[in-house]
Amino acid sequence: MNDARILLVDDEQSILELLQTVLRKEGYLHVDSVKTGEEAIEACKAKKYDVIVLDVMLPGRSGIDVFPFIRQTTDAPVLFLTARSSDFDKLTGFAIGGDDYITKPFNPLEVVARIRAQLRRYVGSTYGKLSEATSPRSTNVFDYGRFKLDELAGELLVEGQVVSCPALVFQLLLFLCKNPNRIYTKSELYEKVWGEEAFSDDNTVMVHIHRIRERIEADPSYPKFIVNVRGLGYKIVKDELQELSAP
Structure with missing residues (x-):
């Protein structure tokens, strides 16, 4: 470091x-x-x-x-x-x-x-790519139908096409995908993903959520995957038809 x-x-x-x-x-x-x-x-x-x-x-x-x-x-x-x-x-x-x-x-x-x-x-990574040396698990692909997130490859695919994804956008989406249907406040997301206290400033999370929606939602103005539960926070919606696969 x-x-x-x-x-x-x-x-x-x-x-x-x-x-x-x-x-x-x-x-x-x-x-x-x-x-x-x-x-x-x-x-x-x-x-x-x-x-x-x-x-x-x-x-x-x-x-x-x-x-x-x-x-x-x-x-x-x-x-x-x-x-x-x-x-x-x-x-x-x-x-x-x-x-x-x-x-x-x-x-x-x-x-x-x-x-x-x-x-x-x-440092030591390239836009969310996690080396196999730091993770003994096989590659995890989080499949949400419209989009897939490949954890170890560090790739976001939307309708089969690779979409560029800055590291913190990738890490935030990855965290949500690993914790589906659970509500997190903006402060909790900042502390979980950024690794520091939120410093009473939640604009960072809000903007990164917007960046994710621009990539994965058919209409970012009416999100179906990452939803805001008013007064509580954000969650990613996962139903029984969406599988977590490990090829």
Whole structure:
């Protein structure tokens, strides 16, 4: 874990120095920092990073603007860092593919905790693929008719076609598939899948649920598989016709 490479992107030198200091105290020694979006793009072209902390309010091109260009060179999780705290801003960051959203002012230890949670999901794996060395079981395929989730292959198939699935989207869907017809609150899902306390922010789970629905539902506006039980939480619906197979 401590070999992970981290890129910090922020135009405030004090924030960069604070995060670098805390990360290094926590054992993360490979921490680079840049101050502009253009520098971030070039850094991602030059090196492979395991996680990126990207400020939204950058001089010139914003973090939102440069994010698609960063995604062209790396699949590393991106944590947006910004003074904007409205739900709209958070949802914008998640909607374009961000993995987490941290608002200023922040506790640097919270940033470290969120980075650590992302690294647990990404370092040593590729988008949800679990090596057979870490799991003695045969490949499990969760068959829901319209879609199938192949755990060890790390593949989501919808109507027979492989659909791209970012790691945390895959892991959240996998967790639900392993626990069908059971209701989980947003906080419970965050703690189970992300591996950290929810920090009183459940937008992350909500947006990732939306991403899953976009992939597996015929009409995401009227979901049949992942449903919201009002006032309680989410569950994935599995009936007696849907089998768990192990080829």
